[in-house]
Structures are given as structure tokens and as C-alpha cells.
Amino acid sequence: MDNYSAYNTTAAALLLLTGIPSVVIFFCSLCLARRHSDPARTWLSFYRPAFVFYCMGIVFIFFNYLLAVLYRELYSYTDGLVHILRAQYQTSILGSFFDELSIIGILLALVSLGKAAKLIHTGKASSLDRVVQWVSYGVAGLLAILNIVYLALSEKQYANQYSSGSSRSVNVDPKMLQDLRQVTFAMLVIQMIFNIFVLVRSIIVAVSTRTEPRVTTATRYLIVCCVLMLMKTCYSVGYYAEWVPLGNTSNVNVSKIPGPYFAILDVVFNFWPAFITLVILFALGRKKQYGVWATEQPFMMVRPHGMPPQPTPWGFEYSTPPNQPVPQTWQQQQPAGPIPPAYTNPHELPPQHAALHAPQFRHELSPQQHWTEPVSPHPHRSYERSVQTGAISPPPPSHYETMGLNHQADGTPPQASPAPYNEKK
Structure with missing residues (x-):
């Protein structure tokens, strides 16, 4: 086994180790x-198709490496290996086609994620966000068209190249091959420029939403994903510009041959950045706390112990009060009948009691708040008003009971009816 076969085998093994987790994570993303x-x-509407295209691209490139190893190990001048060459050429075309589609889907997902961060921060999508979204759709459509053109030219070149059915007779159309390379290079350059635009837009979103704690994690993940994808697109442009001739030469079929180690570099810089990006987006998509959510979900109602209070629809925040002993007051010393069960959470109160725990404004006073104490010309000490959580306090005692006017010094009721309060001296 020569160096090319050894490196291709290693690259195929790395792709296998990348493809299996990719398939598992994709199926997990459908549920989580x-x-x-x-x-x-x-x-997520762009994330899932991009993940499917990425997995399909890995499968085809994996078989491409295996067929390359098989061809070099079984190389001979017989016509029996022409089928291996045809299969290798086809797997390379399809692998590149699905890989480019996955890049388009990932970049659209990143643009939509930046728009979602702004939506959570401001509460509505701005006109600038809509313009950016539609411009991204236009660029993605242009890339998809170029990718289809690449596929058509590649298949036509394949049909001309292997029309004779012999591995020793290969027909190459120089003009068609040159057009194919130029279309591919233009598509790679547009991808890189689009990726840079998405990265700049993500940085702007992260700066403008830095005061919003709900999107801090999302914006950090967004910038990391854009940097990883920029590494991938820059590698593709650099590789094509360095090793693939684009000019009108006398023999455009002649191209520089990179070293055998480029098979490993291709996996590291062409497949792993996209894989890490998809994993990061999966982790962000399954997050409950500090995830990307613009609406209140059922799981947000239950908060683990120690979490900060959640905002309520009316603008206030509430938290479950700790179980503290209620101070002893005169109301607890007087018999007031059976006390209804206490509720520690406003959501557990009966309908007729839940309104007492909601924040009330001046124009929303409860019936007890409308009760006012009779004005007395003499100063006196007012009774304590104790509030029991989840229970309705009994009505306050009368003025005479509070001041002790209906009792003598020893605590017994007076023998004669008491005079009115304003007549006492």
C-alpha cells in the first residue's frame, strides 16, 4: 500500500467516525x-435539511475514498477497472453537490438565528432584519443555481469522459472542463463572501443584544459557528485557487496534484467545521433554560430551586416565598373558626382567592382595601394588620373592642351600656 492509499484509508476512517455520530445526532434532533x-x-427549518445534506455528502465522499484505495490497489491495464473509476467519479460529484447544499442550509440557519436573537430582544422583527433575511434568501438561491449548474456540467463531462467504455481511452472537452472549474470557483467565492457577511451581521447582533441575558448564550454560539464555517469556506477557496488551474491554458486537463496528506486535511478543514457547527446548533436547539424562545412554553412554568424569579404577564416578578413562621398577633389569639389551607404558590389558590395575590393598582382595590377605619379625634394605637399567605383574614374588630371600651379594668363587661365614644370624658 503506497502513501496515497494509506492516507485515503485514514481519511475514510475519519469520515466513518464523523458520519456515525452525525446520523445519531440528526435523529436526536428530530425529538429534542x-x-x-x-x-x-x-x-430549525434550515438546520434539519442542512443536516440531511451533510450526512449524505459524508456517505458519498466516504465511498469515494474507498474506491480510490481499491483502484490503486487493483490497478492494471485491463478494462475491468473502468467501473471503479466511474463509481469514484460519480461519488465525488454527488458528495460535492450535497456538501454545497449543506453549506447553504447552515448559513441560512445562522442568519435566521441572528434574526431570532433580535426578535427576542426587541419583541418584534425590524424592517432591517426582514431585508437581511430576503437578501440571504436571494444569495442562497444563487448558490443553489450555481450548484445545479455544477452538477449538470459534471455529469456532462462524465458522459463524455467515459463514453468509450474503456479506462485507457478518455475523452476530455477542454472548454467544458474550464467552464466547470470556473463555475465551481465562482460558487466557492460567493459562499465565502456570504459567510463573511453572516459573521459581521452576527457580531452586530451580539453587540446590540448584549444587555439581554436570554440571548447571550445564543449569540456566543452564533459567532463560534460563523467562525467555523468561515474556516471551511476559506479552505475550499484556497485549495481551489492553489491546486486547480482556471485560465485558458493549452492543456486545462493538467492540474497540480497535492500531496497525499491532503486527504486528511480535507476531512479536518472541510467536514469537521460543519460537523462541530451542527452539533453546537443541536445543543442550542435542545436548551430549555437560556435557549432560543420568544414565547412562553409549558416547561417554563416549573423552575428548579434556586432559579431567579420569572416575569409575569403584568410586568412584575414573583418567587415562591420561604416557609417562615408567622409572627404572633392579636388576630391569632382570637378564635376565628377553621383556617383554610395555606397555599405557597399563587397558581395553587382557588379562583376566588387567587385575585388577592395579584398585584393591585390604585383603581383595582379589593373589598377589604375599600374599608376605612372610623376617624377618632383622640390619638390611639392602631391594631396590627397581619396578612396570612393563602388565607383570608377575618374582618377587623369594632372600634370599641379594639380600644377596650366595652370592658372594665378586670376584663368583665360593664354593667351598664357604654356611652357613645364622643361623650366619654
């Missing part, structure tokens, strides 16, 4: 990273 009809999670 769902939209839940949330407008801030539309990026």
Missing part, C-alpha cells in the same frame, strides 16, 4: 430540538 410553533425557532 423542535420548533413548538415559536417564531424565534424558524432556524
Whole structure:
């Protein structure tokens, strides 16, 4: 086994180790990273197709490396190996085609994720966000068209190259081959420029939403994903510019041959950045706390112990009060009948009691708050008002009971009816 076969075998093994987790994570994302009809999670609509295209690209490139090893190990001048060459050529075309589609889907998912961060921060999508979204759709459509053109030219070149059915007779159309290379290089350059635009846009979103704790994690993940994808697109442009001739030479079929170690570099810089990006997006999509959510979900109602209070629809925050002993007051010393069960959470109160725990404004006073104490011309000490959580306090005692006017010094009721309060001296 020569060096090319050894490096191709290693590259195939690395792709296998990358493809198996990719398939597993994709199926997990179908259950764990769902939209839940949330407008801030539309990026998942681009994420899943991109993941499918990425897995298909890995499969075809994996077989391409295996067929390359098989051809070099079984090399001879017989016509029996022409089928291996044809299969290798086809797997290379299809692998590149699906890989480019996955890049388009990932970049659209990143653009939509930046828009979702702004939506969570401001509460609505701005006109600038819509313009950026539609421009991204236009660039993605242009890349998809160029990718289809690449596929058509590659298949036509394949048909001309292997029309004779012999591995020793290869027909190459120089003009068609040159057009194919130029279209491919233009597509790679547009991808890189689009990726740079997405990265700059992500940085702007991260700076403008730095005061919003709900999207801090999302914006950090977004920038990391854009940097990883920029590494991939820059590698593709650099490789094509260095090793593939694009000019009108006398023999465009002659191209520089990179070293055998480039098979490993291709896996590291062409497949692993996209794999890490898809894994990061999966981790972000399955997050419950500090995830990308613009609407209130059922799982947000239950908070683990120690978490900060959640905002309520009316603008206040509430938290479960700790179980503290209620101070002893005169109301507890007086018999007030059976006390209803205490509720520690406002959501557990009966309908007729739950309104007492909601924040009330001046124009929303409860019936007890409308009760006012009779004005007395003499100063006196007011009774304590103790509030029991979850229970309704009994009505306050009368003025005479509070002041002790209906009792003598020894605590017994007076023998004669008491005079009115304003007549006492």
C-alpha cells in the first residue's frame, strides 16, 4: 500500500467516525430540538435539511475514498477497472453537490438565528432584519443555481469522459472542463463572501443584544459557528485557487496534484467545521433554560430551586416565598373558626382567592382595601394588620373592642351600656 492509499484509508476512517455520530445526532434532533410553533425557532427549518445534506455528502465522499484505495490497489491495464473509476467519479460529484447544499442550509440557519436573537430582544422583527433575511434568501438561491449548474456540467463531462467504455481511452472537452472549474470557483467565492457577511451581521447582533441575558448564550454560539464555517469556506477557496488551474491554458486537463496528506486535511478543514457547527446548533436547539424562545412554553412554568424569579404577564416578578413562621398577633389569639389551607404558590389558590395575590393598582382595590377605619379625634394605637399567605383574614374588630371600651379594668363587661365614644370624658 503506497502513501496515497494509506492516507485515503485514514481519511475514510475519519469520515466513518464523523458520519456515525452525525446520523445519531440528526435523529436526536428530530425529538429534542423542535420548533413548538415559536417564531424565534424558524432556524430549525434550515438546520434539519442542512443536516440531511451533510450526512449524505459524508456517505458519498466516504465511498469515494474507498474506491480510490481499491483502484490503486487493483490497478492494471485491463478494462475491468473502468467501473471503479466511474463509481469514484460519480461519488465525488454527488458528495460535492450535497456538501454545497449543506453549506447553504447552515448559513441560512445562522442568519435566521441572528434574526431570532433580535426578535427576542426587541419583541418584534425590524424592517432591517426582514431585508437581511430576503437578501440571504436571494444569495442562497444563487448558490443553489450555481450548484445545479455544477452538477449538470459534471455529469456532462462524465458522459463524455467515459463514453468509450474503456479506462485507457478518455475523452476530455477542454472548454467544458474550464467552464466547470470556473463555475465551481465562482460558487466557492460567493459562499465565502456570504459567510463573511453572516459573521459581521452576527457580531452586530451580539453587540446590540448584549444587555439581554436570554440571548447571550445564543449569540456566543452564533459567532463560534460563523467562525467555523468561515474556516471551511476559506479552505475550499484556497485549495481551489492553489491546486486547480482556471485560465485558458493549452492543456486545462493538467492540474497540480497535492500531496497525499491532503486527504486528511480535507476531512479536518472541510467536514469537521460543519460537523462541530451542527452539533453546537443541536445543543442550542435542545436548551430549555437560556435557549432560543420568544414565547412562553409549558416547561417554563416549573423552575428548579434556586432559579431567579420569572416575569409575569403584568410586568412584575414573583418567587415562591420561604416557609417562615408567622409572627404572633392579636388576630391569632382570637378564635376565628377553621383556617383554610395555606397555599405557597399563587397558581395553587382557588379562583376566588387567587385575585388577592395579584398585584393591585390604585383603581383595582379589593373589598377589604375599600374599608376605612372610623376617624377618632383622640390619638390611639392602631391594631396590627397581619396578612396570612393563602388565607383570608377575618374582618377587623369594632372600634370599641379594639380600644377596650366595652370592658372594665378586670376584663368583665360593664354593667351598664357604654356611652357613645364622643361623650366619654
